[in-house]
Amino acid sequence: ALGFSEKPFESFNDFTNDGEIMYEIDIPSPLTIIPATINEAYFVRILFVQNRDALNDGNITLNEWKEILSVEDPDEKHFLICKGALPVAYMKINGLLNTDKAWLSMLFVAKDFQHQGIGSFALKYAEEYVKKRGFNVINVQTDKKNITAINFYSKLGYQIYDRNTKIKLSKIL
Numbered sequence: 001a002l003g004f005s006e007k008p009f010e011s012f013n014d015f016t017n018d019g020e021i022m023y024e025i026d027i028p029s030p031l032t033i034i035p036a037t038i039n040e041a042y043f044v045r046i047l048f049v050q051n052r053d054a055l056n057d058g059n060i061t062l063n064e065w066k067e068i069l070s071v072e073d074p075d076e077k078h079f080l081i082c083k084g085a086l087p088v089a090y091m092k093i094n095g096l097l098n099t100d101k102a103w104l105s106m107l108f109v110a111k112d113f114q115h116q117g118i119g120s121f122a123l124k125y126a127e128e129y130v131k132k133r134g135f136n137v138i139n140v141q142t143d144k145k146n147i148t149a150i151n152f153y154s155k156l157g158y159q160i161y162d163r164n165t166k167i168k169l170s171k172i173l
Contacts, residue, residue, distance in 0.1 A: 031121050036078035036090060041065040043080060043087040051108035056143040076105075077129075081122050088113040091122045093129060101137040101170070102130040123156055131173045138173060141166045 004023040036044055045062045052059065060068070069078055076094035080087050092106040104126050109118050130138050140158060142149040144167055154160070158169035 032082050033079050033125050036080040038066050038070040040080050041069050044090045047090050050111045089118050101139050102135045104140040139170045141168045
């Protein structure tokens with residue numbers, strides 16, 4: 001009644017069970033991903049400002065975010081990653097009308113929530129999202145000075161393929 005299901009016993013952590021019965025429950029992730037629309041522009045702006053220096057993208061005002069998030073463009077999708085009800089990250093995927101590769105064109109996490117797996121969660125979602133749409137490759141680019149981002153993507157299987165003005169990384173799905 002509480003969501004537990006009976007499973008055959010499996011040994012773990014040197015735990016013994018005389019009855020050879022165990023119960024499991026799937027605990028939902030505290031992280032969820034929702035589409036980012038004009039209604040979420042305020043939250044996206046706050047997250048952006050916290051990460052503006054690392055992104056090296058200048059300034060995007062609240063009104064500009066409202067405009068960006070209000071456009072219905074089939075080539076791109078915007079997402080807000082929430083921990084419970086709190087928005088903690090933003091992600092933009094584009095190139096969805098291409099035939100060969102999609103792009104993760106923006107990903108940033110609130111300063112107080114960095115290094116907690118939220119970026120990895122978002123990136124995994126992005127990879128699954130584009131794979132379901134028939135893509136075999138996802139690309140990302142970042143500023144040469146953003147060593148944290150380069151290391152993050154590299155750690156998750158992305159390989160650098162271009163080092164010109166921006167660092168471009170790619171992953172085969």
